[in-house]
Amino acid sequence: MRHWPRGVLAAALASLFVLANAADAAEPPPGASSCSGCHGTVPNGTPIPVLRGRPALEIAGLMREFRSGAKPATVMGSIAKGFSDREIDSISQWVVGQSQ
Amino acid sequence: MRKHLSARRRTLLKLTAATVLAPAVVRAQGAAKVVVVGGGFGGAACARALKTMAPAIGVTLVEPNKTYTACPFSNEVIAGLRDIKQQEFSYEAIARAGVAVAPLSATAVDANAKTVTLSDGSKLPYDRLVIAPGIDLDWKALPGYDEAAAEKMPHAWKAGPQTVLLRRQLEAMEDGGVVVISVPAAPYRCPPAPYERASQIAWYLKAKKPRSKVLLLDSKDSFSQQRLFQAAWTKLYPDMIEWVPLSQGGNVTSVDPATRTFNTDFDKHKADVGNVVPPQKAAAIAQTAGVADRTGWCPVSPIAFESTLQPGIHVLGDAALMGAMPKAAFSANAQGKACAAAIVDLLAGRTPAEPRLVSACYNLAAPDYGFSIVGVYRPEKGQLLEVPGAGGTSPVDGDSALRAKEARYAEAGFRVLTAETFG
Numbered sequence: 008m009r010h011w012p013r014g015v016l017a018a019a020l021a022s023l024f025v026l027a028n029a030a031d032a033a034e035p036p037p038g039a040s041s042c043s044g045c046h047g048t049v050p051n052g053t054p055i056p057v058l059r060g061r062p063a064l065e066i067a068g069l070m071r072e073f074r075s076g077a078k079p080a081t082v083m084g085s086i087a088k089g090f091s092d093r094e095i096d097s098i099s100q101w102v103v104g105q106s107q
Numbered sequence: 108m109r110k111h112l113s114a115r116r117r118t119l120l121k122l123t124a125a126t127v128l129a130p131a132v133v134r135a136q137g138a139a140k141v142v143v144v145g146g147g148f149g150g151a152a153c154a155r156a157l158k159t160m161a162p163a164i165g166v167t168l169v170e171p172n173k174t175y176t177a178c179p180f181s182n183e184v185i186a187g188l189r190d191i192k193q194q195e196f197s198y199e200a201i202a203r204a205g206v207a208v209a210p211l212s213a214t215a216v217d218a219n220a221k222t223v224t225l226s227d228g229s230k231l232p233y234d235r236l237v238i239a240p241g242i243d244l245d246w247k248a249l250p251g252y253d254e255a256a257a258e259k260m261p262h263a264w265k266a267g268p269q270t271v272l273l274r275r276q277l278e279a280m281e282d283g284g285v286v287v288i289s290v291p292a293a294p295y296r297c298p299p300a301p302y303e304r305a306s307q308i309a310w311y312l313k314a315k316k317p318r319s320k321v322l323l324l325d326s327k328d329s330f331s332q333q334r335l336f337q338a339a340w341t342k343l344y345p346d347m348i349e350w351v352p353l354s355q356g357g358n359v360t361s362v363d364p365a366t367r368t369f370n371t372d373f374d375k376h377k378a379d380v381g382n383v384v385p386p387q388k389a390a391a392i393a394q395t396a397g398v399a400d401r402t403g404w405c406p407v408s409p410i411a412f413e414s415t416l417q418p419g420i421h422v423l424g425d426a427a428l429m430g431a432m433p434k435a436a437f438s439a440n441a442q443g444k445a446c447a448a449a450i451v452d453l454l455a456g457r458t459p460a461e462p463r464l465v466s467a468c469y470n471l472a473a474p475d476y477g478f479s480i481v482g483v484y485r486p487e488k489g490q491l492l493e494v495p496g497a498g499g500t501s502p503v504d505g506d507s508a509l510r511a512k513e514a515r516y517a518e519a520g521f522r523v524l525t526a527e528t529f530g
Binding site: 034035036037038040041042043044045046047051053054055081082085086087088089090094 | 156160445451461462463464465467481483485494496497501512513515516520522524526
């Protein structure tokens with residue numbers, strides 16, 4: 008009998024949670040619903056970019072660059088520092104697909 | 108170890124069962140009813156998000172006003188940069204999204220029977236109630252300041268006729284006049300707004316009545332984004348704005364509307380234009396519903412913003428005690444959407460996920476001079492606290508290009524936030 012490493016168990020549970028959440032696609036992951044307070048869903052001539060329809064990997068990459076300071080920003084650096092890699096990935100996937 | 112493994116298998120089985128059963132539960136919530144009281148940035152966003160996430164839920168928004176007059180950017184109306192009409196938003200899009208809009212006031216809540224009584228005497232049943240009524244001005248907190256006094260010394264802390272009144276008084280003031288703004292102790296709606304207002308008024312005075320002054324009488328010794336504001340004042344309005352903190356006698360103890368006088372512990376300040384930002388509390392329906400405590404504000408759990416005093420009732424926005432999160436439109440909007448997600452979960456028998464909330468707030472010291480403060484919040488020790496290492500303000504030594512950029516972002520943010528909530 009071998010011990011299951013903690014990480015394996017956590018990963019298994021996590022993937023199940025992801026599946027459970029996927030069943031309710033309209034519900035944003037924690038943090039994601041704040042994005043639309045500034046980022047519109049249609050271009051309206053403002054300088055704050057629309058996120059919908061862009062590749063999730065691009066958004067996640069930008070968030071990591073904001074977080075590390077590699078890409079300078081006004082507010083996005085301070086916001087990105089509040090999120091882990093996993094959270095950034097789920098938020099990015101959600102915001103690029105949202106309709107509202 | 109065997110025992111450990113079987114416990115794990117049980118957990119997995121339970122989770123799998125929950126996943127498989129979820130669609131049936133979602134269908135069963137078809138009859139669920141949510142009533143939202145208050146159509147501001149929190150309530151309107153919550154009603155709309157509920158309908159988007161779970162169209163089967165019956166959502167009623169109780170709001171007596173036909174249009175909403177937004178506070179963000181209303182300081183620009185006072186400065187003469189915007190028309191009050193640009194602050195007005197209708198509920199038509201929210202109604203088109205499938206939300207039943209009841210153009211009435213809520214007068215009572217029965218938390219046991221789960222009903223809300225409306226001003227026409229009818230009763231709305233609910234499974235979950237959201238109260239997002241904003242603030243009431245506390246007419247008993249500052250001697251001399253009541254509703255009649257506000258016609259002489261406007262508060263302009265609820266956007267609308269009061270905003271226009273303050274604008275008119277500034278227009279009528281002679282060059283060389285003194286504008287006095289009194290600031291209450293925290294908490295109050297929008298912590299940096301009195302200082303943004305002083306800046307915007309100074310912008311107007313500098314252009315039109317340059318011998319005039321702005322005097323801020325403060326019940327506090329420090330304020331939000333203080334270094335950014337003070338740097339802006341030094342650069343843009345040297346010697347025009349004077350801030351008197353609590354420790355230097357800034358606390359206003361009474362006012363005399365007949366002479367537009369602010370009385371502090373040791374002094375009297377006669378104003379040509381007097382703007383009283385009075386002490387505030389959660390609006391009346393929160394007190395009636397029993398969700399406000401002795402502070403006058405509403406304590407809530409940080410997960411679904413459910414009242415700690417009345418189960419089944421959620422409180423959002425300025426009326427609620429949200430830990431470190433400021434009372435502001437952007438915060439209320441973020442809370443409204445997070446609350447909607449939590450209510451969808453609760454109605455489906457699921458445990459709501461821990462929310463992660465962002466607040467972003469821009470201030471304009473002049474039309475082309477903006478700066479910002481942001482925060483990221485999560486539940487911690489029973490309240491919403493800032494995520495360590497995240498959040499912050501614009502750099503104090505930012506150049507004019509950065510200030511101009513943030514001013515453009517402020518305007519863009521307002522357009523998106525209002526479109527997302529009402530448009």
